[in-house]
Amino acid sequence: MLRGPVAVAECPEEIPCNVCASKCPSNAVKVEGLRGKPKIDWERCTGCGVCVGFCPGLAFFVVDLSKSPALVTVPHEFLPRPEPGLKVSLLSRDGKRVGKGRVVKVFEVNKTLVVTVEVPRELAMEVRAVWVD
Amino acid sequence: MCFTFNGRCVEAFLGETVAAALYAAGFYVFRNRVPGGEGVFCMIGKCSSCLVTVNGVPNIRACREPVRKGIVVETGVDRPRVPPVFKGYLPPLEKVKTDVLVVGAGPAGLSAAIAAARAGLNVLLVEEHARAGGQLIKQTHKFFGSGKLFGGLRGFQIAEHLVKQAREAGVRLLLDASAYGWFRGGVVGVASRERRYEVKYKAMVVSTGAHERFLVFPGNMLPGVMGAGAAQTLMNEYGIKPGEKALIVGAGNVGLIVAYQLLQAGVRVAAVLEVMDEIGGWFVHAAKLRRYGVPILTGHTIVSAHGEGKVEGVVIAPLKGGLKKTVSCDLVLLAVGLTPDARLLAQMGAEMRWVPELGGLVPARNEYMETSIPGVYVAGDAGGIEEATTAILTGRIAGLSAAIYVLGQEDKLLREREEALRALESCRVTRFSERVRRGHLRAAR
Numbered sequence: 201m202l203r204g205p206v207a208v209a210e211c212p213e214e215i216p217c218n219v220c221a222s223k224c225p226s227n228a229v230k231v232e233g234l235r236g237k238p239k240i241d242w243e244r245c246t247g248c249g250v251c252v253g254f255c256p257g258l259a260f261f262v263v264d265l266s267k268s269p270a271l272v273t274v275p276h277e278f279l280p281r282p283e284p285g286l287k288v289s290l291l292s293r294d295g296k297r298v299g300k301g302r303v304v305k306v307f308e309v310n311k312t313l314v315v316t317v318e319v320p321r322e323l324a325m326e327v328r329a330v331w332v333d
Numbered sequence: 334m335c336f337t338f339n340g341r342c343v344e345a346f347l348g349e350t351v352a353a354a355l356y357a358a359g360f361y362v363f364r365n366r367v368p369g370g371e372g373v374f375c376m377i378g379k380c381s382s383c384l385v386t387v388n389g390v391p392n393i394r395a396c397r398e399p400v401r402k403g404i405v406v407e408t409g410v411d412r413p414r415v416p417p418v419f420k421g422y423l424p425p426l427e428k429v430k431t432d433v434l435v436v437g438a439g440p441a442g443l444s445a446a447i448a449a450a451r452a453g454l455n456v457l458l459v460e461e462h463a464r465a466g467g468q469l470i471k472q473t474h475k476f477f478g479s480g481k482l483f484g485g486l487r488g489f490q491i492a493e494h495l496v497k498q499a500r501e502a503g504v505r506l507l508l509d510a511s512a513y514g515w516f517r518g519g520v521v522g523v524a525s526r527e528r529r530y531e532v533k534y535k536a537m538v539v540s541t542g543a544h545e546r547f548l549v550f551p552g553n554m555l556p557g558v559m560g561a562g563a564a565q566t567l568m569n570e571y572g573i574k575p576g577e578k579a580l581i582v583g584a585g586n587v588g589l590i591v592a593y594q595l596l597q598a599g600v601r602v603a604a605v606l607e608v609m610d611e612i613g614g615w616f617v618h619a620a621k622l623r624r625y626g627v628p629i630l631t632g633h634t635i636v637s638a639h640g641e642g643k644v645e646g647v648v649i650a651p652l653k654g655g656l657k658k659t660v661s662c663d664l665v666l667l668a669v670g671l672t673p674d675a676r677l678l679a680q681m682g683a684e685m686r687w688v689p690e691l692g693g694l695v696p697a698r699n700e701y702m703e704t705s706i707p708g709v710y711v712a713g714d715a716g717g718i719e720e721a722t723t724a725i726l727t728g729r730i731a732g733l734s735a736a737i738y739v740l741g742q743e744d745k746l747l748r749e750r751e752e753a754l755r756a757l758e759s760c761r762v763t764r765f766s767e768r769v770r771r772g773h774l775r776a777a778r
Contacts, residue, residue: 210617210620211616211617212616213615213616213617213764214762214763214764215477215615215617215763216477216478216479216722216759216760216762216763217477217478217479217484218479218480218484219475219477219478219479219480219484219485220480221480222479222480222481222484223480223485233759234479234759234760234762235762235763254475254480254485255475256474256475256476256477256478256484256485257477257615257617257618257621258617258621259617259620277597278596278597291624291625291626292624293620293623293624294623294624294626295623295624295625295626295627296626310475310485310486310487310490311487312475328620328624329624329625331625
């Protein structure tokens with residue numbers, strides 16, 4: 201995280217699902233059997249964000265603390281579509297608006313937008329969604 | 334195009350149902366059975382809340398009736414007269430012979446039909462809706478599962494895959510047709526809009542799904558109180574915003590997922606209520622909602638709904654005492670569980686058992702999904718409430734069993750069925766599974 205972007209999984213239950221592991225282009229995510237919790241090998245992970253777009257539970261994020269402000273990548277499935285350069289609201293896990301951040305990158309995986317946004321370093325482990333106001 | 338409702342012109346799109354078009358036009362009362370009238374409840378042809386009169390014919394389900402130019406629709410009346418048009422009129426009859434008859438083209442029925450057709454059998458798949466895919470067609474979220482199978486695909490995409498596979502396998506798909514009963518000589522009666530069929534089969538799979546549960550509270554008949562799945566039909570199948578502000582009862586996976594889809598459709602969600610002390614659905618589904626600020630109130634229940642002609646608000650209360658609270662909303666969605674719909678099997682005389690773990694009355698069956706009637710199988714939610722992946726697998730098992738019943742114990746089919754049974758086992762490993770497994774033991778024959 202301090203060296204560069206890596207994936208973070210917030211998937212604490214044993215769901216019979218291994219989409220993350222089967223879609224990771226770097227082979228960095230392992231799921232034991234079909235039901236294990238995802239384990240991420242941060243040596244292999246490149247922080248590409250493909251898992252963020254594929255995870256059916258929208259439970260993957262990418263955090264990059266090597267930059268200032270930090271970068272957080274979140275899934276987004278709402279209109280309007282956030283475009284790079286746009287300032288969006290930063291939402292915490294419990295839905296509080298904790299600040300504003302500039303969108304730096306957006307790509308799409310099967311209709312899920314993968315949005316990378318600038319986040320103050322101290323909020324990098326709090327912000328898990330964005331909202332276009 | 335236009336049709337009339339109680340004399341007023343209603344604009345509609347081709348492919349819409351009467352219920353969808355009326356709802357979009359702001360008509361919420363469909364039937365005058367209770368004071369104030371009733372609105373839609375299930376939107377999938379399982380309940381009787383939207384019975385209207387169409388061209389003089391009463392008791393037509395608005396949620397299944399396609400709009401046509403110039404049809405005359407009127408609010409449904411309680412206990413209507415038999416219309417004169419029925420006297421002496423019968424649509425033409427076609428006698429059909431098939432190896433395997435499958436009733437219901439949801440994930441289970443499609444999978445059963447695919448398995449039987451791939452075994453080389455002649456398969457007729459009957460579906461009462463205008464589109465195949467069952468409830469998958471309105472599931473816009475991505476599904477859990479193996480990334481090698483359907484995991485990661487959205488529900489409607491899974492439906493598209495299954496329908497394509499069924500067509501490629503040569504399944505004869507009869508849409509917009511109801512299997513209404515089983516008759517002497519092992520014949521199933523099927524009725525479409527223009528034709529009657531008498532279907533003679535060698536083996537049969539019943540995969541007729543489930544319906545949403547109702548909940549008892551004052552005001553529950555107000556238009557605007559409906560099943561969570563009905564709101565999904567409106568917004569995800571027809572692109573109609575079901576309301577402006579919703580309250581959801583039940584924080585199981587259905588309640589959580591539908592709440593998220595409402596946000597996507599631009600509907601505000603006042604809260605998701607859960608009567609238990611813990612959220613019933615998966616953590617990740619609840620976390621998705623929490624990020625956008627939707628309160629999930631555990632230990633809370635709905636006390637009543639109120640409004641003039643449509644719901645305008647509800648009273649909610651914590652179960653362990655505390656103040657009641659009024660919440661304004663124009664939509665109340667019930668996500669309080671599902672009940673299997675296996676009425677066709679019950680009518681056929683299959684042994685039925687009351688199994689609470691599976692959601693209610695289900696047919697007794699063996700591990701190959703065979704009911705107490707030889708050669709007749711059950712698959713999917715009709716045999717007990719689970720989810721789409723297990724429906725696909727029980728469907729495959731039932732379809733292979735039907736093929737084995739017709740063709741004999743062929744090695745390849747037996748092997749494929751064993752594989753499907755193993756896959757089913759590997760899916761039943763969640764914290765919901767223990768209860769389901771207990772249910773299956775009670776339903777086993």
